[in-house]
Amino acid sequence: MPDRETAKQSAAGTTAPQAGASSGTRATKGAPSAAEKHRRYLFPCVTTYYEQPLTLVRGEGLHVWDDAGRRYLDCFGGVLTVSVGHCHPEVTEAIVRQAQTLVHTSTLYANPALSDLAEALAQVLPGDLHRFFFSNSGTEADETAVALARVSTGVQEVVVLRYGYSGRSLMAVAASGQAPWKQFGNPVPGFVHAMAPYCYRCPLKLTYPSCEVACAKDVEEVIQTATSGRVAGILAEVILGSGGFIVPPKEYFQIVASIVRKAGGVFIADEVQTGWARTGTMFGIEHYGVVPDIMTFAKGMANGSPIGCTATTDAIAATLKPLSFSTFGGNPVTSAAALATLRVIQKQRLADNARIMGDRLSAALRDMQRRYPIIGDVRGMGLMQGMELVKENKIPDPQAASRILEETRRRGVLIGKGGLWGNVLRIAPPLTVTEAQIDELTAALDESLGELPRT
Numbered sequence: 001m002p003d004r005e006t007a008k009q010s011a012a013g014t015t016a017p018q019a020g021a022s023s024g025t026r027a028t029k030g031a032p033s034a035a036e037k038h039r040r041y042l043f044p045c046v047t048t049y050y051e052q053p054l055t056l057v058r059g060e061g062l063h064v065w066d067d068a069g070r071r072y073l074d075c076f077g078g079v080l081t082v083s084v085g086h087c088h089p090e091v092t093e094a095i096v097r098q099a100q101t102l103v104h105t106s107t108l109y110a111n112p113a114l115s116d117l118a119e120a121l122a123q124v125l126p127g128d129l130h131r132f133f134f135s136n137s138g139t140e141a142d143e144t145a146v147a148l149a150r151v152s153t154g155v156q157e158v159v160v161l162r163y164g165y166s167g168r169s170l171m172a173v174a175a176s177g178q179a180p181w182k183q184f185g186n187p188v189p190g191f192v193h194a195m196a197p198y199c200y201r202c203p204l205k206l207t208y209p210s211c212e213v214a215c216a217k218d219v220e221e222v223i224q225t226a227t228s229g230r231v232a233g234i235l236a237e238v239i240l241g242s243g244g245f246i247v248p249p250k251e252y253f254q255i256v257a258s259i260v261r262k263a264g265g266v267f268i269a270d271e272v273q274t275g276w277a278r279t280g281t282m283f284g285i286e287h288y289g290v291v292p293d294i295m296t297f298a299k300g301m302a303n304g305s306p307i308g309c310t311a312t313t314d315a316i317a318a319t320l321k322p323l324s325f326s327t328f329g330g331n332p333v334t335s336a337a338a339l340a341t342l343r344v345i346q347k348q349r350l351a352d353n354a355r356i357m358g359d360r361l362s363a364a365l366r367d368m369q370r371r372y373p374i375i376g377d378v379r380g381m382g383l384m385q386g387m388e389l390v391k392e393n394k395i396p397d398p399q400a401a402s403r404i405l406e407e408t409r410r411r412g413v414l415i416g417k418g419g420l421w422g423n424v425l426r427i428a429p430p431l432t433v434t435e436a437q438i439d440e441l442t443a444a445l446d447e448s449l450g451e452l453p454r455t
């Protein structure tokens, strides 16, 4: 997804394709390019990266090609979604085979692709999280989780995090904790926003570890002062992705889960970005030594086929009584893609690769931090690494982040950005990335940072 800076540029027209500009079109002479049609026919809120939008026409492994035939090393994977590489042959084969066999059933009928996926997930998820509701997006996965927490506890209020992101439905907008994503305000009541575990910009102006994770302990006061004293649960991203890859301290989730459970609620871990080996373990929450009551997934789970999944225990799932239905949830083709993706992750031990390559990436970013004062913070886990760009006194520098995106693109490398101010570079290549590709990425980043004016 774009960020505030991209959206602002786009609203000002600076990211819109210019007539005749080299947006890399191969369209017939005189015919509008894909980028021009995008601008002409899609809602203006659907913004794109880059001053001249990039049109992608093909992908293979870590590479994508634009419509002028130029190749790029993709280190963002369509927002952490292409997890095992573009058009992975085993995933493609599973999709094609299923598309030639049976494309749609709805959940009014069982289908083997869905049942096999559910069985495989039950073997991988932690604790007793062996019941699944399938949908089409992370938004729906989070929406289902919140509904489940509310129904299973009989309480409406849910704790969410500042800087969080849950998607674009009315519920998800209300749950999100970043003004640029809350243009309809809080259309669904019942959410209270706790402090983010944002160590680089500690809301309490403390320093970890001497802070004793005071932001987590504050959730108790949030519940006592901003709710009825009982809550349905807490919905939290394991790493706050759109918020700028904010990594909570290692004690954080044990503390908040225990506070919330004491207040009658459940712990919902949003693993939409951190799930499926991204952080060097199968699930991000494994780094924190606590098993959630509900987990949500989407993005990388099916390597780019649309999917959402809410996982919970038998007992919690049983509280959501019939009827509840999703026409496309559990679609056979998507389910086949998800199962094939899981098998690739397991067979190629991609959690290990994410950890090893993530360490290499993180070391290179930290080395750059020592050389470029604009890099205020480097943070992340596995192949989910962020660099926060700042001016003096930690003033966010979104213009520099936009410039780095342009410069890395010029060097044939795609990365992302995010954060409340759009000043955090987000680097998250597919889990199949090699040492040589990490080095290519970091060389392009290093050169691009070198292009920025020295302050």
Ligand SMILES: Cc1ncc(COP(=O)(O)O)c(C=O)c1O
Residues within 6 Å of the ligand: 001, 079, 136, 137, 138, 139, 140, 142, 165, 166, 167, 168, 237, 241, 242, 270, 271, 272, 273, 298, 299
């Ligand atoms: C952590 C998190 N949760 C939920 C969502 C919503 O997912 P979707 O865009 O698939 O609806 C996103 C999307 O970026 C996300 O990053």
